[in-house]
Amino acid sequence: MQENQLTFGVHDPTIIEHDGRYFLYSTDTRQPETSGVPIRMSRDLVDWAFIGQALPGVPKEAKEWSNALGLWAPEIIHYGDEYRMYYSTSTFGSTKSYIGLATAKTPIGPFKDQGLVVKTSSELCHHNAIDANVVTDKEGSQWLLYGSFFGGLYILPLDKKTGKPSETGFGRRVAMRPQSVDTAIEGGFIYYNPDTDYYYLFCSYDSLNDTYNIRVARSRHIDGPYIDCKGYAMDDFTHHPDEIGMKVLGSYQFSGEKVVLAPGHNSIFKRSDNQLFMVHHARRKAFSDEFFLNVRKLTWLSNGWPVVSPCLYEEDCEQKSLELAGDWKVIRFDKYSHLQESTTETIKKNDYQKTDDNEFKWQGNLVKTWLEMVDGNTEQVLSGMTTEGYGIIARKI
Template identity: 40%
Template sequence: MKNKTKVLLISLLLAVIIIPVSIFGYRHYQPKDDDFTGIKLPAAPAKTPFKNVNTDILYDEKKWTTNFTHDGAILKADGWYYVFSTDYMVGQAPTPGIQIRKSKDLIHWEFVGRVFEQVSDEAWNWTHGNTFWAPNVIQMNGKYYLYYSVSEVGKRNSYIGLAVSDKIEGPWKDQGEVFKSKEGDGNTVNAIDPDITIDKNGQPWMVYGSYFGGIFITKVDKNTGKLRNPNDQGTLLAQRKDMAGIEGPEIMYNQKTGYYYLTVSYDWLEDTYNVRVARSKTITGPFLDYNHKDMIDPSDDSFNTGNKIVAPYAFGKDPGWLGTGHNGLLQDGENYYLIHNARAGEDKYWSHLHVRKIVWTDDGWPVVSPERYAGEVEQKVTESNLIGQWQQIVLNRFDDAMAGSTKLQLLANGEIKNPNPKGKSHWKLTGKNTLQLSLYDPGVAPKNYWNFTVKVIPAWDWENWRGTLVFTGMNQDGTVIWGKKIINK
């Protein structure tokens, strides 16, 4: 009896010790939803969130920062990042003259001033346009070459001009016409939106055009900055049915992949504007998207060409962003960036400059961060970093309306909790920051699953004003998905 009592007392004592320890261990060593161990998150871009609509700065250009940027082109010079952009503001006609902004870090921007005070007589006489559109700047021959557009709204009466300066902030000397277009000239191109790209052999090219005839490319004389053949509109690269919205072309070359990448913007600049990308081994095309569709597509399917990598969006209950288009591209060492204008969901006439980090997929496609750049770098993540609540946005190529977010929960057992049956959707970390998402969608997805391969990177959560993790990537049909981890308060 004494032995039984002794055993019982020992058992009770062990229970008193083991159960609390187990509970403590479970609570403190189980995976946490907001575990950022080993991750360096970016710092806050400012002490308090920026206002997307701020009438206090309307007539104070020194406080414009990213406000009223449209059709921006980006260049790094003298240790600064410069953006040159279209004449634009809210509330009244903009002051003529290409706007200039600069930044040391791609985060904090200051308004520098303008190039010119009015369009040239030559440009005015050809177009009757009184403001500048969609500039582009390149350094060549030890000087800076600025290409600009002047146009009559809604017509092909357009003019691309050139200015040259020894210094990036000017003064600039106008060199006159590069190329111009007009109804009845025998061409189809609209002479606006120039972008100068130097190919892998050192030859400069001008890619340009919008609506009407589509996007063209032609050689530039590297000694003068003018066209090699000023009477030839060049080679057609991209076109949509019935001259539907396509404009703002840019081309960049990635030496690692061996491809040239063409970006263009589709649809209307105030709301449905979105950025598409395709690639080619040669700068004159053909440029094909993820599904091997040629960007020259006059068929009914022309809305479905190009990988959509930026589009109108809203995370959670945030008003979001419209008019997310007309991008610029920058390679800075090993890093690539995409800039674009975006219009505040609260008031679509307030346009801002957005800068996003480009991330490269394992098969050589550029995708961009779902959040604006805040100094983040790619780094290794662990499974525990990923467990928790996320918001996801799918950039559907068939629908250019603002895309909202839905919830996505990554569970510790590798399952994804969503409206689909338990145990049907899964996730797996397959590289230092590569994540596989298998989302069950019976009867819709190929073999019932959408298989997304995404890159996970740190980011600043501009909507909730804190550091977090995001992901960006594509599924098996080239549709892009964005995700953002939501931290429990």
């Protein structure tokens, strides 16, 4: 896969579009050296240039509360005549955390700190105020989804005029994992699909250093309950914790290619032409700073569940009616967080039935196929859901 060196060091990414350009915001990983939120710009979602930083460092009130050295996991939205950036401050292993708000008239600033949105500590509550995501529900109201490890993910209503909570307290919990897996859940993002009339809660399980993987569940209501494709709730403690959530993407390696390790902390970006992308980071090596930006097309199966491309986005391809027959490199994810390696499988014409536009039922799996650019060449790819309710990705040989 082609890689852009300027997207190395990108962690916890989110993208917005403005005036024909794309702006990428991410955690301050000191790659390159910054003291605020690094900002990168692109015209094609592939080639990125570092153009500066939002905020000169950790704002005074946030630093005094959290003792943070840098800004984490920014979220940015455009509302009215301003850009609102929600930033997180904390230290590893602590719930003394702070989500603040900064505003600007342009995507590149200058940003002015507007102070506290929500803060946590062990004396105040049992959860953690980092990883902000602002969601607009189908009635037009705004909500703040936040949380990491400890007490799970919470959702809190916002006042659209101020961008801050419209009620006191910490909101409602929508997802949590048990102590047996170190309560490892974070990086939540909610996307509303008007075609299915569901809210989809994406989140990351396990350790960002080596075992990260992306799960999804859905709800008719923005504040839950969020239920996965097996009927399990995202705060279910009665089943094995690794069985909860449809696993969209985990660590994998196609034969003869570089490993994609610990994909996670995703956002969903909707381009002006309505094409959806999952934006996340991944690693090349466990417990290292070798992480980089991943932008992948996201689409929907006819059963209403999302799937993502096995390939990093390079450019749009002309789409046409495709068939499944042929030899494929196939990766099936399961409930565990280990690395999945591809197997070579031959699909024959009598092995599948067409169910929808470029969608097929194959060995009980529901899969969708399309064309992607891979290292400058056009390839046929597929993504889908296995009979067990976990993701499947493949590339035609």
